[in-house]
Amino acid sequence: MNTEKRFSVVRLATVLLIAVLCVLAFAGCDKTPAEPAATTAVTEPTVDLGGVAPVRTVAGATMELTPAGLRFSGRVEKVYLDALKTAYGDGSVKVGILIVPTASTVDGAIDPASADAVKLKAAALVSDGSAYAFDCVLPLTEKDFARGYSAVAYVEVFDNVLRCAEYTASENAVSFADLANEAYLDISDVQGGKYVNAVTVDGKTKYSPYTIPEYEALAEYRFAGAITVMSYNIEVYDSSNGWEGRNPEKALDTVLEQSPDIVGFQEVSKEWDAMLKQLAQDGGYTRLRGGYTKYDFERNEIFFKTDKFTLISEGTKSLQQAASDMKVKNTENADLSLDSLERVFHYVILEQKDTGKQILFVNTHLHYGSTGSNAEPHDKVRRYQIRGLVAWLERYSRTYPNQIVVGDMNANYNASNPNNGGTRTMQLYFDAGFTRTSETALVKGDVGGTLALLERTSRVNADGQSWVFDYILTKGNIQTTYYSVVNNPVDTGRKYPSDHIPVTATVCIR
Numbered sequence: 001m002n003t004e005k006r007f008s009v010v011r012l013a014t015v016l017l018i019a020v021l022c023v024l025a026f027a028g029c030d031k032t033p034a035e036p037a038a039t040t041a042v043t044e045p046t047v048d049l050g051g052v053a054p055v056r057t058v059a060g061a062t063m064e065l066t067p068a069g070l071r072f073s074g075r076v077e078k079v080y081l082d083a084l085k086t087a088y089g090d091g092s093v094k095v096g097i098l099i100v101p102t103a104s105t106v107d108g109a110i111d112p113a114s115a116d117a118v119k120l121k122a123a124a125l126v127s128d129g130s131a132y133a134f135d136c137v138l139p140l141t142e143k144d145f146a147r148g149y150s151a152v153a154y155v156e157v158f159d160n161v162l163r164c165a166e167y168t169a170s171e172n173a174v175s176f177a178d179l180a181n182e183a184y185l186d187i188s189d190v191q192g193g194k195y196v197n198a199v200t201v202d203g204k205t206k207y208s209p210y211t212i213p214e215y216e217a218l219a220e221y222r223f224a225g226a227i228t229v230m231s232y233n234i235e236v237y238d239s240s241n242g243w244e245g246r247n248p249e250k251a252l253d254t255v256l257e258q259s260p261d262i263v264g265f266q267e268v269s270k271e272w273d274a275m276l277k278q279l280a281q282d283g284g285y286t287r288l289r290g291g292y293t294k295y296d297f298e299r300n301e302i303f304f305k306t307d308k309f310t311l312i313s314e315g316t317k318s319l320q321q322a323a324s325d326m327k328v329k330n331t332e333n334a335d336l337s338l339d340s341l342e343r344v345f346h347y348v349i350l351e352q353k354d355t356g357k358q359i360l361f362v363n364t365h366l367h368y369g370s371t372g373s374n375a376e377p378h379d380k381v382r383r384y385q386i387r388g389l390v391a392w393l394e395r396y397s398r399t400y401p402n403q404i405v406v407g408d409m410n411a412n413y414n415a416s417n418p419n420n421g422g423t424r425t426m427q428l429y430f431d432a433g434f435t436r437t438s439e440t441a442l443v444k445g446d447v448g449g450t451l452a453l454l455e456r457t458s459r460v461n462a463d464g465q466s467w468v469f470d471y472i473l474t475k476g477n478i479q480t481t482y483y484s485v486v487n488n489p490v491d492t493g494r495k496y497p498s499d500h501i502p503v504t505a506t507v508c509i510r
Helices: 003-007 015-028 078-088 176-184 212-222 248-258 270-283 319-325 376-395 421-431
Strands: 055-057 063-066 069-077 093-101 118-122 131-139 148-157 160-164 173-175 197-201 204-208 227-233 262-268 285-288 299-305 309-318 344-352 358-365 403-408 470-475 478-485 503-509
Touching: 069 078, 069 093, 069 148, 078 093, 078 131, 078 148, 093 131, 118 131, 173 176, 176 212, 197 212, 227 248, 227 358, 227 403, 227 470, 248 270, 262 270, 262 358, 262 403, 270 285, 270 299, 285 309, 299 309, 299 344, 299 358, 309 319, 319 344, 319 376, 358 376, 376 403, 376 421, 470 478, 470 503
Parallel strands: 227 262, 358 403
Antiparallel strands: 055 069, 055 148, 063 069, 069 131, 093 118, 093 148, 148 160, 148 173, 197 204, 227 503, 262 299, 285 299, 309 344, 344 358, 403 470, 478 503
16 A cells, blocks of 8 residues: 555654544544344345445555554445435445454455444445545554454445445555554655655654654554563572582572563573572563473473463473484484583463464573684584474474564574584574564663673673574564663672673564
8 A cells, every 4th residue: 555645644743642642543433333234135235336345345445554543435326325314314325334343354355244344334424426435534542553453345235234345455454553654754864855854763863754753653553562571591599519700699680680581491400499489479570481401401481461461371492302303314413412401492472462473482502512712513403403493493383473582592693604513503494484573673671691700790801702592583574663682780889780691682573
């Protein structure tokens, strides 16, 4: 649909005006209780329409963004509607827009009898001589912005739908956030024409049809339903053998301060249990413990906000077992005995309560071994583990196309050095369709190293080098709006509470 056609006459108010305008929006549609249906048999009039559909949604401009919600437009042929009114009475014939969540469409069609269907009756018809045009607005609250809606124009007689316009998902389905995203991205490097207002995008001056307050409102709309994800290797904790000054509670304080919606913890040992139980209670999380590696060395736990998600399923699987199940060949002759702990991945399928969208979320910790000059035997093991994981994920990609993988990969990706072991290791994810949130984020914060070095006081070593071992990867219809390393030094000497630094990303499922 043409953006200029949609938005050239529509201006967004700020977010603070939404509530007021939502009330006004209903004034444009008659939503009074339906009158008792008459028992009179209804038949369509025999009129010559020259092959034109009697009622239709307006192709190319069916849905528009307004400050109050989604505007839907329709048309009904004048001779057709007039014939119905003559036959059954002016007050018995009404037109409007029938709307359902796109997820409720059945075989590419809208069922007027659906329990999810909303009928917006047009209060005003505007004649252009051959047809009547009409608009209706569906007011939305913030939690509805990311939901997809489908709509068709309809005609009813005695409060029973007589005819609906034809429906196609490409023209008649959209979300408020999608339209806001299209408007937000309708910018130019050059001022002129409709691009009159200077706005700042990713630190650069661009030009938009919208004023700065309107543009800021668009940013709020397009990121509706956003999810904040964190990955954090909190290090296996041994109260009798922690480094000097370590305070493990400080690691969890960071999580409470950031308050992510989903957290993947690596290296959870038994001594973390009481503290993680308290974190779940204080932060409003559901805690999924997952299964241990061999020798009960560690778990990869997943926390999610209880009020935002419904748990569909979860499980833990050995990375080597996944590769075996998926019949992944050991093409590099990796010495799998090096992975003496038999590392695992913990997965969960979550459904957003506000949008109904589902996510397959995986938290893992790849084999460690060496990551320096003698790393190649261990890199081979890590690559075998990734091949098994991505093959397992691909098995479920049709049912769960939106996938997020987080964890400590023990691989430092360096795009400028494609032959580096860590680069070749991480490339397997990218070849499988995953992207780094640190790369794709529209806004980036700290993108530096994720390891605590020099006695846990610095993120660079004596040679000024830093490493990124911790990642948040996405695949599917997911947009990353923000990424950052959470730099959290604490205590005397500004030491870090773990040997890894947490990373966080904000993503939207489209």
